[in-house]
Amino acid sequence: MMNPIETRSPRQESTMTTINEILEGASEAPATFEEYLNNFADPVGVLINEFIPRGSHPDMDRYLYDPLFHYSENAGKRHRPLICVAACKAVGGDPARALSAAAAIEHFHSAALIHDDIADEAELRRGEPCLHLTEGLGLAINMGDLALSLVNGTVIGDPLLDDATKVRVVGELIAMTCRTVEGQALDIGWARDGRYDITPEDYLTMAIHKTAHYSGAVPLAVGAITGGATDEQVEALRSYGLDTGLAFQIQDDLLNLIGTEESTKKDFRNDITEGKRTLVVVHALQNAEPADRERLVEILSSKEKDPAVLAEAVDLMEKAGSLEYARSYAASLTEGAKERLVEAIEPSPSRDLLLSMADWFVNRLK
DSSP states (O other): OOOTTTSOOHHHHHHHHHHHHHHTTOTTOOSSHHHHHHHHHHHHHHHHHTTSOOOSSHHHIIIIIHHHHHHHHSOOOOHHHHHHHHHHHHTTOOGGGGHHHHHHHHHHHHHHHHHHHHHHTOOEETTEEOHHHHTOHHHHHHHHHHHHHHHHHHHHTOTTSOHHHHHHHHHHHHHHHHHHHHHHHHHHHHHHTTOOOOOHHHHHHHHIIIIIIIIIIHHHHHHHHHTTOOHHHHHHHHHHHHHHHHHHHHHHHHHHHHSOHHHHTSOTTHHHHTTOOOHHHHHHHHHSOHHHHHHHHHHHTTTOOOHHHHHHHHHHHHHTTHHHHHHHHHHHHHHHHHHHHHHHSOOOHHHHHHHHHHHHHHOTTO
8 A cells, every 4th residue: 555655646646736737827726815725725635634644453543543534634724734835836836845744734733733632621623522532532642643743754755855855844843843832831831820920922922832833934934945945035934924823823812702613613712711821811911900800810710611701701801902902913913924025025826825814814703
């Protein structure tokens, strides 16, 4: 049986050809980033899942590969691998060379979510029960570990990349993993120790490490690297990804509070239940009236699930001006990032998609 880490299947080649044609600016090229995601989330998901191998014993599939495959199939918009591909094309590269790096980052995303849900004692992910509930804690941890093992292996085995490029991309992925774990440590540690002295600056440090690197900066940087970009182009795309990735996280936090359970496809307002120190929360803790702050801390500390109490917490944040503060902060991040990207990267349909990405990141509530 083919090992997808070491070679590419005809389906992978066919789908990459189609994506490449779209990114070349054909008449059917998507006009917006949202259209790009809608058109290619599923086919790119198929390619990514072909990097998940099969076991040498049927029970390996039952207890490891099949559940992870299903988990990866039930994914979101696949924006991380798709911006990796677009970044490669934006610097004049062949998007097929970005596929293994794109898959690596998406498998890292799966691992992070599996382990994150365990740490948070979460119940739902993407509208389905979490893996640690359906498969058990030990097997879920093991599946997350497997997804982590796929990260570097997909790149190392890519026949389209030269050794120097592989080493550079793997170095980026290792640094990305470290930064994400550092951010996760802050997020979990603050909740464990009941820390309510967290400032917006503290939050931004945590979110940049936990989310912005792997959701924006590194997908764009490694896409550019595989496309043969100059150092200046790589760093311009990395900077763009840091700012827009941070805006993505802020908007994700807002969606959890004032979106809908259907739109988030996970526990609505569970950030309050889990006592998350989001930008909205830390701003409210600094700006709410004393009695309101005391009540908000009480709710955040109680693992509350009553919808009425969760709605009360959101009202307290709204009263403190914290929802609007987070919206405005995310919008200012994306506007500045777009201006800098226009100056650094030559015009192309792929650059236009990346510029549209910033708007999509902050308009998902509208």
